[in-house]
Amino acid sequence: TRQLRRLGASPDWARQRFTMDEGLSLAVRKVFVDLHREGLIYRDKRLVNWDPMLHTAISDLEVDQREIKGTMWYFRYPVEGGSSITIATTRPETMLGDTAVAVHPDDDRYKSLVGKFAILPIADRRIPIVADTYSDPEKGTGAVKITPGHDFNDFEVGRRHDLPLINIFDENAHLNENAPAPYRGLDRFKARERVVAEMESLGLLEKVEAIQMTLPYGDRSGAVIEPWLTDQWYVDAAKLAVPAIQAVEQGRTRFVPENWANTYFEWMRNIRPWCISRQIWWGHQIPAWYGPDGHVFVAMREEEAQGDAAKHYGTAVSLTRDPDVLDTWFSSGLWPFSTLGWPERTPELKRYYPTDVLVTGFDIIFFWVARMMMLGLHFMHEVPFRTVYIHALVRDEKGQKMSKSKGNIIDPVALIDEYGADALRFTLAALASPGRDIKLSPARVEGNRNFATKLWNAARFCQMNGCVPKAGFDPAKCEATVNRWIVSELANLGAEVTAALENYRFDEAANHLYRFVWGSFCDWYLEIIKPVLLSNQGPREETQSTAAWVLDQTLHLLHPFMPFITEELWEKLAHARATRLISAEWPAPGQGLVDVHASAEMNWLVRAVSEIRAVRAEMNIPPVAQLALIIKDANSVTAARVETHREILTKLARLSGIEFNDKPPPKGALQVVVDEATFILPVAGILDVAGERDRLAKEIARLKGEIERFDKKLGNESFVAKAPPEVVEEQREKRNEAARAAAKLGEALTRLAAM
């Protein structure tokens, strides 16, 4: 909770709930009772995953299969009548509970032995040799020991052949009284050593092999899990899964990204009975009571159970409540409706069920999502949520999953302390491309902290220059090109960000915002309007209002990512807002605000400035030197643009003046091509002639290479014939553009050489 608050999560904190709340407990009991009555919850004696350390059963999902280096032992069991049969095992101690040896019915090696009896060494027990297809001739020796009490497969085999079931472990996985006397009380691993040693001394240990194998561990205790025979409560998950599968198949609930639906289907279609009872003290106690003879009464309250028992026995009896509690995921699975007051038909339930979006990690799909789907559909007859957004998992810089035991946890609060919650949020959003985990590095967060600082300074600049949101301001009515342009850019940004959010592409939304704020708004717009703001000339008022409006909209679009700084700036930017930013209506600047002419004009200006800056930097012209600009071969559009932006072009490109002149340029000048015009910058005194010649030659060579590629493509008949006409046309235009630039630079080079 503290982390969530620091991150700026904005839930309805007043509705915080805890699964052990009275209301939720009632829902849990009702669900249990109802499912029991419907036969979907039942009690059964079978093998469970037993945690010998925590002394409780756990579900399949809480078992962690780990790859380890293990050992395979080959034991020879004597067979009555003189021969013997060899089995392989990784768990020698369980042989004390063997009640058969199984071979494949078609395995010729062992056909003659089927029906005979082996003598189980140490335990000295007569056990049958049975034929069962479970036995795989390819594995081990083709003969497999059967321990129905301590192996899930063997349990099934035992059932098929009506084999006795011997439990040799107690709750600590120590050997019990069913083991031969010397073994009683031994830990399973100690017993293993002893069995191996004894078999060896009996001359019955045939071979020992080192192998790779997997072992089940309890995900909480880390203890090796033991299949153990106990009474437990089960949910018939297979039945509940049917509608839950259909709901996703039919798209009533959608996974984002959608390939997680496969994971969900895979598990749901192979789901096994869900063991829900736990022998721990913390949790919802199971509402079941036992009579003196063990008869079970399931009821909402003890009085009801007493009543049922009295009816059953014909007299009042004393009942004992089942001490077990429920798997926490059982109560969590009710969350979407139990928190809304169910089983009461509350207004909240009506209003909020089904919910819109569940946001969670993929590792929770089985534990929680699947259970909510099953229980929600069963009790509410409607999916619990329309969309399941599976977010990326945050890993450390090396891509390792963060875990307490590895000690590589990145504490979000520490990052927030250093860089701010906004920077962290923005970083996580920007890195959250679908289907990929996030490797979180502080450098990345730092970069976005800088972004927040940039935004802050930009806002400060606006404020210092009287950019205040103006009531009744209509961005469509802007007249200055630069204002029309930034309004266009903002309108595009709004559409892009909204679309990205609707598609759950938080990364795209964040990147659009970053580029707009830093690139379009700060680097260009603010720089361009500085002269206007700092003087009393020009469209000062319009510019102030426009800047304020754009900043306002930007803060809003950025708010989900950076709630703190945007809220702060929003309130600072204007007094007496009608609402706080977080509850203001999401902006939807219309596409009618987009002015393609303004965009084209500003693109030209940006290109012109950039070209001049680049050549200056490359030719080492001192930044303080102001150069004259002579524009040659300009058409009327360019001429008009120059007039409009003369002042800003002069400033940004550090020019002393601009003139149009189509005559040959003076000696010693830098030359660049912008569209149809050649920009000439006389630098007679400081020109590095050889350097400029090289630069021009290199640029011409590059263009020639391009032209060659285009010509090759355009000369290809099948390209011209089969490619879409607009593509062909586009290539042709680009080719001509390159050719034009090359020609002009060629002239420039000639002039230079003539000096």
Place this chain on the structure above:
RNA sequence: GGGCGCUUAGCUCAGCGGGAGAGCACUGCUUUCACACGGCAGGGGUCGUAGGUUCAAUCCCUACAGCGCCCACCA
């Protein structure tokens, strides 16, 4: 064993049928009145390998190699 995903600039990752992008790092210049957590300019990639489809492949298909994850009862 089954399934999913990844392989693009030094690092972390976008992109995706028509001339390779971002952030960080790096190089040069720049302390000009929003911001040095800044500005300007720049270097750097045969887009894992080999085939195929196509006028055109980093992008689609197939195989292979390497890496990661999930599921599974391999004695």
